[in-house]
Amino acid sequence: MRCRLTSEPDGSICLESGYDQVFVQQLKLALPLGGRQWVPDRKRWIVSALYAPELLAFLASWGVRVQDDRDSGIPVALPPPMPDELRLAFDDLFLAYGAPLCVAEASYKALAKYWHPDKGGTIEDFHRVNDAIGVIRRYLDWREEGSDDTTDAQP
DSSP states (O other): OEEEEEEOTTSOEEEEEOOOHHHHHHHHHHSOGGGEEEETTTTEEEEOGGGHHHHHHHHHHTTOEEEEOTTSSSOOOOOOOOOHHHHHHHHHTTOOTTOOHHHHHHHHHHHHHHHOGGGTOOHHHHHHHHHHHHHHHHHHOGGGGTOOGGGGOOO
């Protein structure tokens, strides 16, 4: 199988390929719903640049020959692969990779209640959930970086 990758104006990746049903099902499993979109009028998959490493790993696992035209005029800065500790934190909170912080917080609250030692949970599981939300907050909480420019606003 062959495919072609091109860049979209917003930095996402356009995947052009011949699609069979099994390929599409596996692609949907490999990439989260928020990271991929089917565009029926163009007959192309649009994949968020955040999931470029997952897309390339998926295509490699299928043995697809990739024609990568992403460098043709549109500079695309691909993010580094997700760190292992962040992946493990998402797994510990039973979340899809790349879930937003608000979803991670909600999952944390539910699991902390469930695994709390006073409610019949184990201390190890409770600490694992606490550690996981700490890792996710460290990577995803933009407020820690002080990038909120409204705090310095003058009246």
